Amino acid sequence: METSVPDIQHRLMAASLPALPQVLVQLISHCESEEGGMAALAELLSRDAALAMKVLRVAASPVYRRGPVPANLEQALTAIGIDMVRTLLLTESVYQTFNGFAATRGIDLRPFWAHAIATAISARAIADKLGYAQVEEAYLAGLLHDIGRLALVTAAPDEYAANFHAEDDDALCATEERTLEITHPEAGALLIEGLALDSFLADSIRYHHEPLERLQTSHPLVRLTALADAFATHAGSADGIPPAVARMAGFSQEEAREHAQTLAEQIAHLAASLGIEVAKETRPALLARRTGLAATAILGGDRLNEKVRDLILVSKTAEELRKFHDANACTRAIVKSSVVLFGFSDAIVLSGSAGSDILTPAALEDGRMRLSGLSLPLDEGNIAGMAALHGIAAFHIPPRVASVVEDQLLRFFKTNALVALRLSPSAEEPVVLLGAMSAGQAQLLRNRQHLLGDFGRQSGAILGQTVQHNDKAGFPDAALASEFQLAARRVAHEVNNPLSIIKNYLALLDRKADNKQAFGDDLSVVTEEVDRVAQIVNDFAQEHQARPDDSADVNGALAHAARMFSESGSLHPEVRIAHHASREPVRAAIDSRVFNQILINLVKNANEAMANGGRIDLRNAGLVPRDGRHWIAVSVIDTGPGIPDTLMPRLFSPIASAKDGPNRGLGLSIVHDLVTKAGGQISCRSSNAGTVFDILLRHAPFHAQPEPGERG
Template structure:
């Protein structure tokens, strides 16, 4: 069942829950992130060893900020989508968050046994999937890893209330009964609700939901829930069931070679290898403790609490990183405003348990406060524009006072701002928290968070941290905006310098072109009236005018599009061949065959642009074709595609073939990056073709040749 509904009180609590990872795994992740040789695969492997880290990464990757049409449902794709920089900032925030949670009076948990059990179920699920022919063992691993994630969420969300339930439960089955009695739900449903939020496959969510079903019930489920259920039973050593071999045969129709005990032993060995590599050792248990403890071991910290060794190492790591400094450093490395704001969202979610937020930024030119161009937030932010100097409520007051402001402050204006009410409605919250983003030289905007009374009470003592977080965000956004403005200024200056140089070139090139044209005019006057050379001279003058037009356009930004006219394509190609056949093909020993007829239908395009396309393509073909090769060109009119008529120009050469990069330059000219002349010429062809509505297709084979087809929309000859 998708979109499982939890009791409202539980939903409100778990939405902002900050699921704690095992400190040893978190420390290993931070160490890997500091190693420049680390890959996405190595990072995903570490994240996949901890259910809390996996839950955090899945939540971030499937958030609205990334606007994916298809949910990311495996850890590697999630890490790849988020990027190493964002994963690093999330890991840093999780480490800093453990400093918050180590304060006296807070609930702390030793997750070692829980981690061992989750990883053991994951490894066993994957091995069972392979042994029984399930086609997606990675999916089985993820389902096994997350099968008890609901316990972590409830522990983080409900604190002492859930700690009491854990203390009363001897095993998971008893815990599920206590959860249903006390909360009207259980950790199976909470974990499934979370999987639904990530939009994971329904079979995976069902595996979480049904892992405490009875043996009689689980037989009727699909295979993935059966795999995880059986892996959990094996890992917990549940008694009172049929022998495991018999149970496996019932669930998976296996033969005598199926040995669940051996599968479990290998999985245990694998988990032990991972635990040893991570430096994870199980805590000693009292003699009367259950043989297989799998639940988080929670305590309320006393003032003299002695931290765990891994927590001490993590705290030292954080101190070495100067607490918030690495976050700022990580944010500075992000390369776009969208990436930066997404990192701030995830950082706020981890550090302050504030899952719903938005941004309003100050426009550098007008001074207005707006969220118009910021993706991944509610529509009200995109629609908001507050003029400079206006009082629009908490957002503008936080900026003016350079301090945190909220709907629950003791000193509030008599009249509530309607914008504050709109934002609270958009957040579906009781109120709004506003944190100014103060840069080094100016305030750049404000962060706005959904806020309820419980969160307000919790955050009152963290106001300095919120202010510092706002400053970090402000400094990073300011630096990014300054860098963007500097790049634009440099680009504008380079463009201005190019235009000045282009004007000089246009002026200098215009003189010799004018002289050549005048000389041709004198030569024309000296020729006999009926000389056949006169036509060639006319073609030369047209080409000189075309070249002069190309040179003139060098200093025009953007390049103007020539007016579309009715072009007789066969006649135009004959004229060009008269000029370019010998210098391009004949002198290289390349045979040219032309199949040109009468122009019954003309092309509707700019003739100079078509000439530029053809000359560039002919030059490219001549350079690619060896001596003794051939070049063929033909024109076919009346070609119909999708109900529209075209004139087709088809060209075929026997050259070396066109490399992939050249084809990309022809098809995607905006992405052309080759500095070679051929690549540059083809990107010009692609740009001009797109501008005049010419459709180009290409077939090319190395050592055989290239065939190009140009489709030009045609106009009927009257």
């Protein structure tokens, strides 16, 4: 009997998007909503016995425990902390989701993964070219961009199997829409959103078939993923990578040609590093059509399912580690993350200084200080020394004979197996993670060497950056001087804005005095701008910082900015400005002075871009839904010539502008910092018809009376 579309949709949503138990979905949602408390979370968790046991086991580890073993789930969750609970739930959801791809085993996944890896390698190269800092996130986005095809064939194998190896283009999406009422980009985005991963990762999957012209002003991760897919698709074609695609990716035509020529070789090298056998002749015509690669670089699907799963886990764990700016705090976070990821019953970090031949425990917490007296020789007589010297995970599993110090650690940890993993890039100043577990767990972990290696490299790199940051903070040097110089330039830039407004208002007051007109509110504007100059200088000196406002009246701030620029004569003669209020009054969770500073910078930039005249609109769209929550949407729109494509990738960096003057290029960098520090988001869309800066701000409860310093 023919299967109906609604039935397929039901299976898709219930079984594959995401393929998670309802309790796990609710737990993830509860953590992300930040509503309720540990009691409600514990009540949800109690409905899944296996997951509840995992939480209790992690909380009982000495790494988390401070005092007696937690007696119940609520105490266990409190001991772990909400951030690590999210990591634990993410780990579980990723495992269950990728285990759900078992139904695809009857299909040859090797061409699928060949294209995925080609896109991932291309995404990393493009991220490097465009200056996108999170290159590993780009790699992950490329690897996952077609993951919706796995979701569809898992949920509806009979209906979708015939299309699984079809050419990945708009025709395939149209077929998917017609037969299943959902495309693989949409399915993949839903899958990633179900795992509670970063929204831009989901968006990079959702939009990877969009025309590249539409993505020019999108988030860099979204844009470079679509470019990487185009690179991988065209790499082996007779015409090669299209010039427009290469140009948008920051490649010369020669560089694009070299990338295409080496892509198959890089995939084969990756296959060898993963220990995966490379088939010599498998679907050559399909690969030539799907990936443009020689048929010598096709990988086994099951192993790659595991690799993708591990990459997600390490990538999201690394994201949590980047929140720490203190080396000791980062070290302890690495230890806690390892307990969740690898199932360690306990763990410590060992380190050695340059020229030293011993490893000693680092960043120990209270109650564990007796371990500080231990030292392990930096040699091959113990697993920590082996890991430090050779950079690979080393195991102690019976019947291997332990050294004396290893035996001490085994008794301290009350276990019979250990694993050591180097975190530092070399053995010159080694940092080693040492984890304890049962022999059976260690045997299983031995088969996951790549997860250990990826975790070691990423967490070690983040720890190294944290140490360097701490060193800079403690010892003034050229880098610190450069930071101070940039801060001084920012102050000069920001002081210049109110000074320009004051100068224009003084000229206006002079004209009014000559005509015997009333000054009205003009003097109060001058007073406010003088106060703003003083506040900017005081903030830089970190003296007498004003107490920030809790919120800003958005409609009032837009009206004030429009009136100030139009009445002061700060605009070019042929430039007009208008503001558009939301129907309902809204307050944004941002200091009112900071919001005014953002608006002044953006309006000033728009005015300077329209020397021949034009229009500036300040628009408040009110509350809008984005990423599962409501934001206040504010737009600053101009009808100028647009921003050159070459500047868009680094638009918010301190050197993006081509304007003359000593403070050129700082305004948008300052705006970006102010918006993000307030917990908001800013993006830009630009064409030859004009430029739009879209700002999303967290909303705050509205109070009828404006706060001091705000103008309606």
